[in-house]
Amino acid sequence: MGMPNAASASTTSASGSDASGPDPATTTCHDVLIVGGGLVGASLAIALDRIGLDVGLIEAAPPGSLPAVFDERNLSFAEATVNALEALGVMQKLHAPTGAIRRIHISRRGDFGRAVLEARDHGREAFGQVVIARDFGDALEARLAELPRLMRYRPVLFVGLEPGPVDGVRAVRVSDGGGERVLRTRLLVAADGTRSQVREALGIACDSHDYGQTLFVTRLRSERAPDGTAYERLGDHGPTALLPRGDRHFGLVHGVARDEADAVAALDEAAFLERAQQAFGWRVGRFLACGRPSTYPAIRTVAGRLTAPRAVLVGNAAQTVHPIGAQGFNLGLRDALTLAELIEAARAADPAADCGDAGLLARYVRRRGDDREQTLAFSDGLARVTANDASLLRPLRSAGLFALDRLPSVQAAIVGGALGYRGRVPALCRAGSGA
Structure with missing residues (x-):
């Protein structure tokens, strides 16, 4: 895909908007920018669209292709x-x-x-x-295509972060075949998996x-x-x-x-x-x-903390667990939905509420505490004791x-x-x- 600027990026009003790397001078500031279009990142984009937010989704896979995670597993x-994905309109899109x-x-x-x-x-x-997994990827893609507000940047890779945040905004460097560009957001979400480059750029250590x-x-x-x-x-x-x-x-x-x-x-x-x-x-x-x-x-792999100024980790970027007991994606989806729920509550109280507010992110950490700690302990304990x-x-x-x-x-x-x-x-x- 080429590299038009934001003003000339191709869009389709019925199935979301695609942009492959806007010029920094014309880039608007997203409420939320998600890095990673896999299981958790795509699900979060769908959940946030229900609230009416300006959301950007950075995806490495080009249009017409699924991320590697959507394989035959x-x-x-x-x-x-299942309840949540039905409410988000994803389960209904499954074919198999x-x-x-x-x-x-x-x-x-x-x-x-x-x-x-x-x-x-x-x-x-x-x-x-x-x-x-492949059928689930197709279902997510079909649902994402129905979101008129979502801006999808694909195929685009995360490169790094500008110093900051500055004036309540994170500046994110991305690239595709046309070179590097800068995107801006009130809240940056790392949903880019176990080897999260966003987590590394934020300076968040992890224990493996x-x-x-x-x-x-x-x-x-x-x-x-x-x-x-x-x-x-x-x-x-x-x-x-x-x-x-x-x-x-x-x-x-x-x-x-x-x-x-x-x-x-x-x-x-x-x-x-x-x-x-x-x-x-x-x-x-x-x-x-x-x-x-x-x-x-x-x-x-467990991140030492879940947040940084105007940034949050979800899914495997926050924690990757042993697959015994099948806890991984279920836990990651609850990360995403908790974040969306807290943003929705803040916007209900104040339509101008800031998605990257430090108080909101602190509430996210508290809300995820029990579920995350219990699931990590269960999965790790079961894997070690049974083996x-x-x-x-x-x-x-x-x-x-x-x-x-x-x-x-x-x-x-x-x-x-x-x-x-x-x-x-x-x-x-x-x-x-x-x-």
Whole structure:
């Protein structure tokens, strides 16, 4: 795409506006500028459009292409996430059928016991839905195209920040094939993922822990079709999970030790299926076929703080968690919706309220505290304890699985997180749920 200035950027009144890099002299100041058009950034843009804000979205992918995150992996949406995405008009845009998670089956290889959580025992038809990432990306793109106020900068890359803020405004340097430009905003949102360049430019340090695991993700067909059960089979080198998709296949996540990853990646389909079968067992019969797996390292990254002057981190830029328990996107969406909710409340009280006000950002940090801390602790603790092969831990884990399977009080704590209700969640997450 070329580099017209803001005055001549191509626009379409019915499907949002595209600009590939306005001249700094003619750039207006956005209320909110989001860097990153992935799952969380796009969802935030949709949520903010409902409030009538002037929003800019910086996307590396050109029109007609999806960000790399929208691949063939399987996303597990908690009930709270489904509620919110329905309220935002995204779920209605999906084309592929979703898979309902009606029960969760948890076990660990080498340990006694297992736990089974039934949604109906907790007054729910399902804990959530399994969605194919690529289909979700298409749905988000269709919804973004309906937003007449949103200004999309694509393909454009974040370069850095000008000194400041100055006079209540952040100046952001971006580039595409035509060179560098400057965009201005009252509030800068970093939604650019685990290796966030915005976070680095803001000088926000992060703490990382490498679990030493590589996760292989693919679609799998077995002798028995999915019946609504999500299986979490834990092991020394990570989980082997099966998620019930809506197309009579399972979504497979198979964790291996990092030093074995290259050898596993070199396996042919039959050998890979045999390996995954040995790790998982025979609860769904024989594994028959799978696609070519994608690989992802399991690394926990947590930002030391969530805000800087006129800037805020959301999603994986704020925290990237181990995928065990499927907490990542659900947590990131609650980041985005909490921010939108606080801005909406401020604008309701004062239509001229400043989106980047320090008091508003402080409220955001307080609101996200409980949910973020509890989810991080749950995900990290589960990943570390279940992968530890120390013999002394085995009876403790078996006792824990027994308690989770039999004691309602223990189940309640886990089920709340599985449904997406930790801490004070955004109102959109409870829409129509009765929660």
